[in-house]
Amino acid sequence: MIISTRGRYALRLMAGLVGEERSVPLRELAGKEEVPFKYAEAIVNTLVKAGFVESARGKSGGYRLTRDPRDYSLAEVLRVTENSLAATDCTGGKDADCPRAATCPTLPVWRALDETVNDFLSKYTLLDLLPHS
Amino acid sequence: MIISTRGRYALRLMAGLVGEERSVPLRELAGKEEVPFKYAEAIVNTLVKAGFVESARGKSGGYRLTRDPRDYSLAEVLRVTENSLAATDCTGGKDADCPRAATCPTLPVWRALDETVNDFLSKYTLLDLLPHS
DNA sequence: TATAATTCCTATGTTTTTGATAGGAAATAC
DNA sequence: GTATTTCCTATCAAAAACATAGGAATTATA
Numbered sequence: 001m002i003i004s005t006r007g008r009y010a011l012r013l014m015a016g017l018v019g020e021e022r023s024v025p026l027r028e029l030a031g032k033e034e035v036p037f038k039y040a041e042a043i044v045n046t047l048v049k050a051g052f053v054e055s056a057r058g059k060s061g062g063y064r065l066t067r068d069p070r071d072y073s074l075a076e077v078l079r080v081t082e083n084s085l086a087a088t089d090c091t092g093g094k095d096a097d098c099p100r101a102a103t104c105p106t107l108p109v110w111r112a113l114d115e116t117v118n119d120f121l122s123k124y125t126l127l128d129l130l131p132h133s
Numbered sequence: 134m135i136i137s138t139r140g141r142y143a144l145r146l147m148a149g150l151v152g153e154e155r156s157v158p159l160r161e162l163a164g165k166e167e168v169p170f171k172y173a174e175a176i177v178n179t180l181v182k183a184g185f186v187e188s189a190r191g192k193s194g195g196y197r198l199t200r201d202p203r204d205y206s207l208a209e210v211l212r213v214t215e216n217s218l219a220a221t222d223c224t225g226g227k228d229a230d231c232p233r234a235a236t237c238p239t240l241p242v243w244r245a246l247d248e249t250v251n252d253f254l255s256k257y258t259l260l261d262l263l264p265h266s
Numbered sequence: 267t268a269t270a271a272t273t274c275c276t277a278t279g280t281t282t283t284t285g286a287t288a289g290g291a292a293a294t295a296c
Numbered sequence: 297g298t299a300t301t302t303c304c305t306a307t308c309a310a311a312a313a314c315a316t317a318g319g320a321a322t323t324a325t326a
Contacts, residue, residue, distance in 0.1 A: 002135040002220045003243070004284065011239065025301065034233075039286050045303075058294025059300040074242070083283075087135045087250075100167075106144065106262050109207070110136070113253055117220075120249050129239050137313065158272065172315050178274075191323025192271040216312075 002087060002117065003078060009035045010043050010081040011074065014052065015129040018069045023055075023062030043081065050080040074128075075121035085121075087113045135220060135250065136211060142168045143176050143214040144207065148262040150186065151202045156195030176214065183213040207261075208254035218254075220246045 012033040017024060030040035044063055047053045052072065053063045065072075079085055086092030088110045090101075101107060145166045150157060163173035177196055180186045185205065186196045198205075212218055219225030221243045223234075234240060 001217065001222060001225065003246075005222070005286095006284075008221065008223070008239070023301095027301080036286065038288075041302080042286085048302095055302060056294085057292075057302045059298095060295055061293085061301045063302090084134065088141065089134060089138070090141070092134065103264070105264055106141070109257055109261060113136075113250070116249060116253050117246070120246055124242055128242060131236070131238055138315095139313075156272095160272080169315065171317075174273080175315085181273095188273060189323085190273045190321080192269090193324055194272050194322080196273090 002082075002085065004082060006039075006043060007078045007082045009033075009040065010047060010077055011126070011129055013040060013044060014047065014065065014072065014077065015069075015126055017053065017063060017065045018126060018130060020064060023060070023064050025062040029063065046081060047077075052077065052080070069126040069130075072126045073122045074124045074126075075118055077126075078121060085114075085117065086110075087117060135215075135218065137215060139172075139176060140211045140215045142166075142173065143180060143210055144259070144262055146173060146177060147180065147185065147198065147205065147210065148202075148259055150196060150198045151259060151263060153197060156187075156189040156193070156197050158195040162196065179214060180210075185210065185213070202259040202263075205259045206255045207257045207259075208251055210259075211254060218247075218250065219243075220250060 013029060013035060016029050016033045026040055026044060027037060030037045033040075035043070044053065044055075048055050048063070051066060054066050055061065055063050075085070084092040084094070089095045090098060090104075090107055091110045091114050095101075098104070146162060146168060149162050149166045159173055159177060160170060163170045166173075168176070177186065177188075181188050181196070184199060187199050188194065188196050208218070217225040217227070223231060223237075223240055224243045224247050231237070
């Protein structure tokens with residue numbers, strides 16, 4: 001499967017930060033979004049490293065978004081949280097060394113598929129993951 | 134990843150049958166397509182059960198296509214050989230019991246993604262996987 | 267009718283990825 | 297200085313992906 005629990009949790013956690021002014025403690029955020037706390041920690045960590053959220057340490061610390069919610073595309077977030085967004089190993093960097101690559105007639109199809117998926121996921125933002133809007 | 138080795142092997146094996154009149158023994162087919170023989174056996178078996186290829190047992194037996202190559206869409210073949218073609222568990226039947234489903238704002242996005250992928254893979258046929266054509 | 271070549275079937279094993287959990291160090295508000 | 301929080305490293309468990317093994321059943325053909 002192309003989008004795993006991890007990536008979906010990441011999106012939920014970020015969606016859970018939309019509209020918050022304060023730094024939201026992870027204990028609370030993870031609780032609200034029903035993401036296992038310790039797993040959420042690991043995930044949010046990569047979001048911080050990617051610059052998608054900002055952390056405040058210590059008491060009354062927590063996390064908050066760094067941009068307007070409409071400025072996060074799903075593609076962008078998932079590219080960071082998923083191991084790979086590629087539809088096949090062939091296009092995922094993993095088989096970059098595939099000896100067939102040069103002449104493989106199928107490779108262009110997988111590349112086109114990746115592009116299709118990427119285009120799709122680039123059209124949606126965090127805003128599209130909120131209850132009503 | 135949405136399309137695994139198994140599915141790609143299946144497509145290769147079928148592509149390897151294009152243009153053959155006789156029944157091609159798997160030993161030869163798998164060799165030509167560089168698919169591990171024993172794994173190929175398991176895969177071809179599901180292709181037979183799906184009616185995509187026909188087997189002949191015993192000496193001078195083997196496999197051949199049951200239709201014109203242009204009449205197999207990639208979507209169709211992969212739907213049978215992949216565990217699931219769904220982009221997420223949410224749409225893959227696995228989380229059919231997801232308690233969030235009823236109100237989940239993200240679910241429609243995954244459904245649309247699945248449809249996009251399916252449409253894409255429905256446009257290509259075995260013929261598109263051959264060397265020149 | 268024996269033999270070799272083949273598919274078919276069931277079971278098992280290995281590796282990788284995914285999904286987590288544990289424990290404690292470091293920072294900070296109060 | 298204490299409670300609350302993020303940060304960091306290590307470890308573990310379950311599932312999926314990727315096969316392999318061995319032998320029974322079938323069939324052409326010498």
